[in-house]
Amino acid sequence: xxxxxxxxxxxxxxxxxxxxxxxxxxxxxxxxxxxxxxxxxxxxxxxxxxxxxxxxxxxxxxxxxxxxxxxxxxxxxxxxxxxxxxxxxxxxxxx
Numbered sequence: 275x276x277x278x279x280x281x282x283x284x285x286x287x288x289x290x291x292x293x294x295x296x297x298x299x300x301x302x303x304x305x306x307x308x309x310x311x312x313x314x315x316x317x318x319x320x321x322x323x324x325x326x327x328x329x330x331x332x333x334x335x336x337x338x339x340x341x342x343x344x345x346x347x348x349x350x351x352x353x354x355x356x357x358x359x360x361x362x363x364x365x366x367x368x369x
Contacts (some may be wrong), residue, residue, distance in 0.1 A: 276346035278339040278353050284330075284364045288315075291330050291364075298363040299328070335364050 284291045292315070299317055302308045310319035317328040326339035337356065341349060 276341040276349050278326075278337070278341065278349065278356065280337040280353075280356060280360065282335050282360055282364050282366070283333055284335045286364075288330070288332065291335060294363040295328055295330060295335065298359050301359065335360075 284294070286294065295317055299308070299310045299319065302319070303310060306321060308319050308321045308324075310317055312318075315330045317330075319326055319328070323342035323345040324339060326337065329336045329338075337360075339352075339356070341352065345352065
C-alpha cells in the first residue's frame, strides 16, 4: 500500500470550498470511475485499487489517499494529476 497526503489552505467560504470539492469529485468520477459520498464535511471516495477521503475545514482542504498494490506503481503520475485538480479547484492564494 502507498499513501498520498495533500494539505492546502483554500481561502474560500465553507460553501465555496464544498462546491469546489464537489466539482473536483465529479470530474474525478467521470475521468477515473470514482464513486464518492459526503458524510458531513468529509468526502469519501473509492474505486478498485484506491480509496480515501477529502476533508474540509474553515481554512484547509486535506486529501488522504491509499493506493493498492497495482496503482502504487503509478503514484507519481496520480499525485501529479491530483495537484493539477487542486490547482484548478483550490488555487493557492484564492479568496
